[in-house]
Amino acid sequence: MGLGERVAELEEIVARFQETVAHLRDEIREKDERIRALEGALEAAQRAGKRQSAPFSKGGPKEGPRDPGRKPGEAHGRHGHRMAPTSPPDLDLQAGLPPCCPFCGGDVEHERDAEQWQVDIGEMKPVTTRFRVGVGRCRECGRRVQGRHADQVSDALGAAGSQVGPGAKAWASFLHYSLGLSWVKVQVLMARLGVVTTAGALCQAAGRSACTDLVPVHQELVARANSSPVVVMDETGWRVGGKSAWLWEATNPEMTLYWVAEGRGFEEACEVITADYEGTIVRDGWAPYRRYKDATHQTCIAHLLRRATHLEQDLPKWATPMPKKAKAILKDALAARELAPEERAAAAVELAERLAELCQGRSSHEAVRRYLAHLAKEAPAMFSFLADDRVDATNWRAEQGIRPAVVNRKVWGGNRTARGGRTQGTVMSVIRTATQHGVDAIDYLTSLARGPDPGLAVLLG
Numbered sequence: 117m118g119l120g121e122r123v124a125e126l127e128e129i130v131a132r133f134q135e136t137v138a139h140l141r142d143e144i145r146e147k148d149e150r151i152r153a154l155e156g157a158l159e160a161a162q163r164a165g166k167r168q169s170a171p172f173s174k175g176g177p178k179e180g181p182r183d184p185g186r187k188p189g190e191a192h193g194r195h196g197h198r199m200a201p202t203s204p205p206d207l208d209l210q211a212g213l214p215p216c217c218p219f220c221g222g223d224v225e226h227e228r229d230a231e232q233w234q235v236d237i238g239e240m241k242p243v244t245t246r247f248r249v250g251v252g253r254c255r256e257c258g259r260r261v262q263g264r265h266a267d268q269v270s271d272a273l274g275a276a277g278s279q280v281g282p283g284a285k286a287w288a289s290f291l292h293y294s295l296g297l298s299w300v301k302v303q304v305l306m307a308r309l310g311v312v313t314t315a316g317a318l319c320q321a322a323g324r325s326a327c328t329d330l331v332p333v334h335q336e337l338v339a340r341a342n343s344s345p346v347v348v349m350d351e352t353g354w355r356v357g358g359k360s361a362w363l364w365e366a367t368n369p370e371m372t373l374y375w376v377a378e379g380r381g382f383e384e385a386c387e388v389i390t391a392d393y394e395g396t397i398v399r400d401g402w403a404p405y406r407r408y409k410d411a412t413h414q415t416c417i418a419h420l421l422r423r424a425t426h427l428e429q430d431l432p433k434w435a436t437p438m439p440k441k442a443k444a445i446l447k448d449a450l451a452a453r454e455l456a457p458e459e460r461a462a463a464a465v466e467l468a469e470r471l472a473e474l475c476q477g478r479s480s481h482e483a484v485r486r487y488l489a490h491l492a493k494e495a496p497a498m499f500s501f502l503a504d505d506r507v508d509a510t511n512w513r514a515e516q517g518i519r520p521a522v523v524n525r526k527v528w529g530g531n532r533t534a535r536g537g538r539t540q541g542t543v544m545s546v547i548r549t550a551t552q553h554g555v556d557a558i559d560y561l562t563s564l565a566r567g568p569d570p571g572l573a574v575l576l577g
Contacts, residue, residue: 152482155482155483158430159430159483162426162430200231200233201233201235205233206238211232213226240308240309240310241309241310242284242309242310242311243281245267245281247265247267247268249262249263249264249265249273250262250263251263251273266566267566268566269281269282269565269566280311280313280317280318280321282561282562282565282566283558283562284306284311284313285318285321285322285325285561285565286557286558286559286561286562286565287306287558288302288306288318288321288322289322289325289543289547289561290547290557290558290561291305292318292322293322293524293540293543293544293547294520294544294547294548294551294557296520296523296524296527296528297527298315298527298528299315299316299318299319300315302315302318303315303318306318319536322539322543323535323536323539325543325561325564325565326538326539326542326543327538327539329564329565330542330543330546330564331542333546333564334542334545334546337371337373337545337546337549338373338388340370340371341366341368341371341373341388341389342389342390342393344368344370344371344395345395345396345506346368346395346396346397346398346504346506346507346508347366347367347368347389347393347395347396347397347398348366348367348368348397348398348399348508348511348513348514349364349365349366349367349385349389349397349398349399349405349511349514350364350365350399350400350511350514350515350517350518351363351364351365351380351385351402351518352365352518352521352522352525353525354376354525354530354531354537355525355529355530355531356376356378356530356531356532356533356534356536356537357531357532357533357534361376361377361378361530361537362376362377362378362379362380362384363375363376363518363521363525363540363541364376364377364384364385364387364388365514365517365518365521366388366389366514367513367514367517367548368513369513369552370549370552371545371549371552372517372545372548372549372552373388373541373545374521374540374541374544374545374548375387375388375538375541376531376534376537376538376540376541380402380404381404382404382405382407385404385405389408391407391408391409391410392410393408393410393411394410394411395411395412396411396412396413396414396500396504396506396507397411397412397413397414398414398416398507398508398510398511398513398514399413399414399415399416399511399514400415400416400419400511401415401416401419401420401490401493401494406493406497412500412504413496413497413500414497414500414501414507414508414509415494415497415498416509416510416511417446417449417450417498417509417510418509418510418511418512419510419511420442420446420490420491420494421443421446421447423487423490424439424440424442424443424446424487425439425443427439427483427484427487428440428443430483431481431483431484435479435480435481435483435484438474438477438479438484438487438488439484439487441474442474442487442491445467445470445471445474448463448467449463449464449467449498449499449502449509450509452464452467452502453501453502453509460502460503461502461503463502464499464502464503467498467499468495468498468499471491471495471498472495474488474491475488475489475491475492475495517548520548521544546560546561
């Protein structure tokens with residue numbers, strides 16, 4: 117074979133290899149695009165599973181679960197039992213010995229008397245009150261005048277002269293807005309108690325109360341929240357008239373406020389917590405919260421830790437060093453809460469430097485780059501809790517406060533009207549705030565309907 121033929125053969129081989137390489141490059145490019153698409157779909161599915169409307173599933177059963185019940189041995193906690201009532205019994209019954217032994221038929225000798233207590237629900241019946249209302253006319257001006265008893269909740273007579281009392285209405289509101297029963301179920305329960313009404317009447321009564329009796333109470337709660345040093349905020353999906361809406365929450369150790377809004381933006385947040393709020397806002401990483409320019413911010417450390425953990429679990433090993441470093445910084449920040457105040461300040465400076473250095477790093481994985489960008493945005497709000505003991509490191513208060521509303525939403529879906537949404541927020545705010553202070557919400561709502569406003573001091577204990 118001549119030199120020319122050999123060169124031609126080699127050129128043909130090189131051309132085939134080049135064609136193969138080009139084909140492999142195209143195939144690798146297509147697979148890379150496919151991998152990115154699948155990773156995006158996987159991430160979207162994982163994030164969707166963590167949203168508010170996802171079921172309360174925790175996955176399949178664990179392998180080798182712990183045995184139920186208390187641990188064996190003496191150090192397994194307090195032995196709990198129901199204490200005997202301290203008040204005298206309403207009934208005192210005798211359980212005498214049988215005439216003979218049930219096992220052998222022999223005579224039984226009395227040794228002692230023991231006691232057993234039983235607390236039950238007795239006869240349930242309504243209390244019907246008739247008010248004899250005096251009606252007259254002024255001799256001077258000729259205007260109609262009528263009397264009003266302290267226990268009356270309305271001046272209505274005639275066709276509207278038969279009403280459901282304030283106690284029953286308070287119970288209905290508590291059962292619906294706090295315990296999550298639908299109005300139909302509340303109406304059925306009331307009927308069993310002897311108070312015959314309709315679900316619509318109970319719903320309308322709650323709406324009228326929210327638009328009258330509870331208005332000054334709610335307004336004062338809003339004013340106090342905007343002047344408080346710390347609020348924790350969160351939001352969850354809601355439904356109004358079958359359309360998407362949002363239930364917002366702002367809480368602190370003193371009070372809790374709820375409101376239903378059409379959107380999830382800054383304007384909806386400002387419906388209760390005004391844009392010029394100057395305290396500290398503890399919140400998750402939702403971007404609209406950052407628009408509170410006058411406030412100090414604390415982002416939820418738990419959210420950031422969970423996101424780093426998920427990255428560790430989902431990404432290949434070569435992509436996880438940065439999430440591990442982020443977790444180390446966040447855990448060190450939580451541990452710094454145990455330090456003295458001056459040591460916490462120094463720890464906050466050192467942690468901020470470590471975080472800034474981490475955020476300057478680079479990664480070839482898109483999910484890690486997004487996480488680092490999010491950390492960089494949240495860096496100014498990362499360690500505020502180390503400077504102020506009143507500030508929590510996480511938004512656990514809002515998560516706990518919003519959980520009952522999430523359960524209620526899963527039971528009856530939301531509200532049918534915008535007015536129902538406003539009533540939802542007002543009544544839930546009063547009930548939750550009363551619960552925080554150990555005040556009986558039912559008694560408070562009852563007294564509010566019967567007389568003048570008992571005041572926020574009563575609600576706040």
